[in-house]
Amino acid sequence: MNQDAAKQTDSAHAQCDAPEVSAPFKHIGVITKPEAESVRETLLVLFDYLAQRDANVLVEECIPRSINSRFASASREEISRQCDLAIVVGGDGTILSAVRAMAGANVPLMGINVGRLGFLADISPDEMQQSLDEMLAGNFRQEQRFLLECEVMRDNQCIFHCDAFNDVVVHIRDVARMIEFETRINNTFVNHQRADGIVVSTPTGSTAYALSAGGPILHATLSAITLVPISPHTLSSRPIVVNADSQIDILICNTKEGVAQVTGDGHLSHDVHVGDHIKIRRKSPCITLLHPQQHNYFEILRAKLHWSEHS
Structure with a gap:
């Protein structure tokens, strides 16, 4: 070159x-x-x-x-x-x-x-x-x-793994119901919220589902991850941007009798239960x-x- x-x-x-x-x-x-x-x-x-x-x-x-x-x-x-x-x-x-x-x-x-x-x-x-x-x-x-890599942990066992270039989305699978979940970043409690779900996005994915959910556009080469709640129950629930080296842990607390699901790039999906931990981090290289x-x-x-x- x-x-x-x-x-x-x-x-x-x-x-x-x-x-x-x-x-x-x-x-x-x-x-x-x-x-x-x-x-x-x-x-x-x-x-x-x-x-x-x-x-x-x-x-x-x-x-x-x-x-x-x-x-x-x-x-x-x-x-x-x-x-x-x-x-x-x-x-x-x-x-x-x-x-x-x-x-x-x-x-x-x-x-x-x-x-x-x-x-x-x-x-x-x-x-x-x-x-x-x-x-x-x-x-x-x-x-x-x-990219992001995502693991679903149940009873300390990994039951699902996927990579995503755009985003990892946690949502209710079949019906329009809210989900309750807790978010921790680097083992530090962030919030407990009710929403239709949450989009965890790379800068590449910030112009995809995350943008539709009200998230910011990140320049594609930034070293950052965006967490964007989908239709949150409270208006004070806003998107946040964190360093790309952050370890993100989403705990499923309540699915309101619906079936929750985690999806990578809209293609790779797996059902998640109350008590499951969804761990998301930057993939290397x-x-x-x-x-x-x-x-x-x-x-x-x-x-x-x-x-x-x-x-």
Whole structure:
């Protein structure tokens, strides 16, 4: 990576232990959504481009031979072991899934956005070849972002574990009922509250469910975690932001005859009972996202949230 690119590292880097990324990339993996046919045209153009590069390419096994006829297929686990770069074709949901699968592998990801403008996948298909020329030559911005890891403890036994790139949510599963829970941070009592639930969010997830619940937007590279109550019973229950090294413990106190649930990134779920402890902390190491040099986080916020628009 050249000196200009080296300067374009956006992160709370001292708090992350992901290695610095440098080009050239000799082993490139391609990951996409399960419905690969929906991104066929983008994949075909990408494969034509990669065929001209001096690199070994592994393609996710969900991509059919009608689209990929030249590269070896592999699972995400194999891509995480063998590649030094993963190109993700899809939207933010595809990147969320890829990040969880690649967590701990120290493989940087770049996202080619197919669909609506994304917070994570920020290379458009129209600009793909030019962006890849620059980025594969080492001209990119890199961001270190962290995941959360969650454990549900029952009778001192871990009964559920998940990783989340956006958020961990505690809520009632099937009906509109409140839940009572107690929150401790670093073994220090914070509060006992009644609410529809609580969102524990990374900075990446602060523009997702946490934002809808009234939480603040955190810059994506901050070393912080947000706790946002969902429709709390008292107006004095407000979101709080804590250091990302904090250990968060949520004790389920009462579910009002409903079934409470903990969910990671809206996909991985498990029922929780009264007396269960939900322990949440930052996962190590961080994940590295690569962006074009002109990447502008606030420009994406303006576009996604319709800031500065005039009627």
